[in-house]
Amino acid sequence: MKSKKLSLPYIAWMLVFTMIPLVMIGITAFKDRQGNFSLEPFANAFGYSGVFFKSLWIALLSTLICLVLAYPLAYLLTRMKKSSQNLIQMLLMIPMWMNFLLRIYAWVILLQKNGPLDTALSLLGIHGTYIGNTGAVVVGMVYEYLPFMVLPIYTVMSKIDTGLIEAAQDLGSNGAQVFGRVIFPLSLPGVISGITMVFVPSASTFLVSQYLGGTDDIMIGDVIDKIFWTDSNTGSAISLVLMVFIFVFLVIMNLFGDEEAIA
Amino acid sequence: MKKILSIILCAAMLCALTTGIAGCSGGGAESKGEVNVYNWGEYIAAGQDGLMDVCEEFEKETGIKVNYTTYETNEELYSMLKQSNVSYDVIVPSEYMISKLIKENMLQELNFDNIPNYANLDERFKTLAGDPEGKYTVCYNWGVTAIVYDKTKVENKPRDWDALWDETLEGEILMFNNSRDAMAIAMQLCGIDPSKCTKEDVDKATEKLKEQKPLLKKYVMDQVFNEMEGSQSAIAPYYAGDIAMMMEENEDLDYCLPESGSNLFYDAFCIPTCSKNKENAEAFINFMHKPEIAAENCKYLRYGTPNTKAIELLDDEIKNSELTFPSEDYLKKCYVFADVDEDVYAYMQEKFVEIQAN
Known part of the structure; x- marks a missing residue:
């Protein structure tokens, strides 16, 4: 009984901040401008399918790069002294204390014409444009979300019982086998929550592409941002479709892990 | 560098905005000594570059407390007025939003007896499209x-x-x-x-x-x-x-x-129907068109001021700039x-x- 009472505030919270907004978005998405039932918002939403797939592609690419960068880092972290582990964790976290927009803005300055990167590469005789393209957007996203990949993987890995690793070694496994058959499978829950924590926000992000991308790099989050003020119906429909895509993605992720992704 | 500073300012203003909204919708509205001003971000002289802090000056002169909050787009202003239970006394929409607000009966007619400084305004800016009869608006900048x-x-x-x-x-x-x-x-x-x-x-x-x-x-x-x-x-x-x-x-x-x-384009002071301090709002609008105050805002914003007396107080460099004050011929x-x-x-x-x- 007691636990039920304790959970009441949370239930109220979820009702007010999750369920009601969700229902409102749902209702808005099925109305036309006059407020009658209509599928028109969805018809409009499909006009943006190009942006949709590009956004999902950018999000997927960013997630993959994050994973490739984060996994070895997390693994190395667990093998360090406790004090260095704390230090590096701290260094990973510090940028997140800074405002998100400032960090993206710093990237604009790094990548712009005659900026540090351009100047350095010009000295080596390499000339190019490093901003205003999809690559710059992906770089920004990876930078933004990398800690969200490292931390869950690291947390899960650091909890792996060293006894298991020693047992594998005692039974004659070499380094690669220990990794492939003990460490990697045990770290999967961390990988899955890392992927979720990077993919979901990056698929719906906005502003990053406005700052780092060119005219063709608009993302679905930007479209929602732009359209919502004048046409909240289409805006709602787009975000509903995006939610469905993300849900499907999470369900697929779930097939790999033990219900880690959604729950 | 300036840009970074402005981003920091933006972030600060966002904070101010969120806390401000909470403040406005809460108490305060009925107590006499307040005016809730809802303006564009970075759209007023507030002590930058050695300029006057206009709101502070108003508080000193009148004893009316200014609750100053900001928005980034006309649409944001509109949805705030329409959908939330707030009470603003002075808002500064642009021309197209003014015509929309008037059509939807969301603005109050002004009592120009309380705004004597309205006389300082160039006639041209008293009856602009958007509010062609000039009953609801006092142009701020153009x-x-x-x-x-x-x-x-x-x-x-x-x-x-x-x-x-x-x-x-x-x-x-x-x-x-x-x-x-x-x-x-x-x-x-x-x-x-x-x-x-x-x-x-x-x-x-x-x-x-x-x-x-x-x-x-x-x-x-x-x-x-x-x-x-x-x-x-x-x-x-x-x-x-x-x-x-x-x-x-x-x-x-x-x-x-x-x-x-x-x-x-222009932005104008208006009083929305949700206002509960109309007289204070008019006092604020009047204050903003005191020549020295309007001049101060113009120095900061570099948008044209419709206040002819304020123009006289400006440096030649600003007064003669075609960007701030395009010629009569061009305006045609x-x-x-x-x-x-x-x-x-x-x-x-x-x-x-x-x-x-x-």
Whole structure:
């Protein structure tokens, strides 16, 4: 009984901040401008399918790069002294204390014409444009979300019982086998929550592409941002479709892990 | 550097905004000594660069407490008035939002007996489109859109809006990331009067903007400062007052007032129907048009002030700047982009997103 009472505030919270907004978005998405039932918002939403797939592609690419960068880092972290582990964790976290927009803005300055990167590469005789393209957007996203990949993987890995690793070694496994058959499978829950924590926000992000991308790099989050003020119906429909895509993605992720992704 | 500072300021203002909203909707409204001002972000002299803190000055003089909060777009202002239970006393919408608010009965008629400084205003700015009878508004600032360009990058001196379609500048052109301003420019090039536009006109403008897209570096709003001041791009359309600011930061920049005319925009003080301190609001509006106060705001914003007495107090450099005060002849070629049909406006917005998304 007691636990039920304790959970009441949370239930109220979820009702007010999750369920009601969700229902409102749902209702808005099925109305036309006059407020009658209509599928028109969805018809409009499909006009943006190009942006949709590009956004999902950018999000997927960013997630993959994050994973490739984060996994070895997390693994190395667990093998360090406790004090260095704390230090590096701290260094990973510090940028997140800074405002998100400032960090993206710093990237604009790094990548712009005659900026540090351009100047350095010009000295080596390499000339190019490093901003205003999809690559710059992906770089920004990876930078933004990398800690969200490292931390869950690291947390899960650091909890792996060293006894298991020693047992594998005692039974004659070499380094690669220990990794492939003990460490990697045990770290999967961390990988899955890392992927979720990077993919979901990056698929719906906005502003990053406005700052780092060119005219063709608009993302679905930007479209929602732009359209919502004048046409909240289409805006709602787009975000509903995006939610469905993300849900499907999470369900697929779930097939790999033990219900880690959604729950 | 300035840009970074402005971002920090923005962040600070956002904080102020969120706390402010909580403050406004809560108590306060019924107590006599307050005025809830809801203005654009960074749209008032508030002690920057040694200028006066106007709100503080008002509090000192009248004893009325100013609760100052800000918004970033007219639409944000609108949805705040429409959908939340707030009470603002002074708002500063732009021309097209004014006509919409009047149509929807969301503004109160002003009592000009409480605003004696209204007499300081140039007649031209008392009956602008949007509020043609001048019953609901007191113009705060006005300006035109113009072109800013980098002399080291642009060889042919731009004369008109078509300079933004110049193929030799491919990849170096910036464009408004805002449907109204972008569409207005495209319509002018198609020979359409934007203030009377229809959906067909929007379609034509859309085609024109689609033609331009491959030549563009980016659609920008505030980023234009960094792009132009930092010599990152060659040419951009923007608000003339802001161009004056950019030119102070980068000597290579120059401006052009397009020959075919331009959009005359303005923002005006209004009192929404939700106001509970109407007299304080009028006192605030009146204070803002004291010549020395209006001059102070003009020095900070570099947008034109309609207050003729304030203009006399300005330095020659500002007073004679064509960007802040375009000539009478030029203003004859300008139009006010107000009173566009709701449907057409929504269609314009939709089409603009479509241009960017495809």
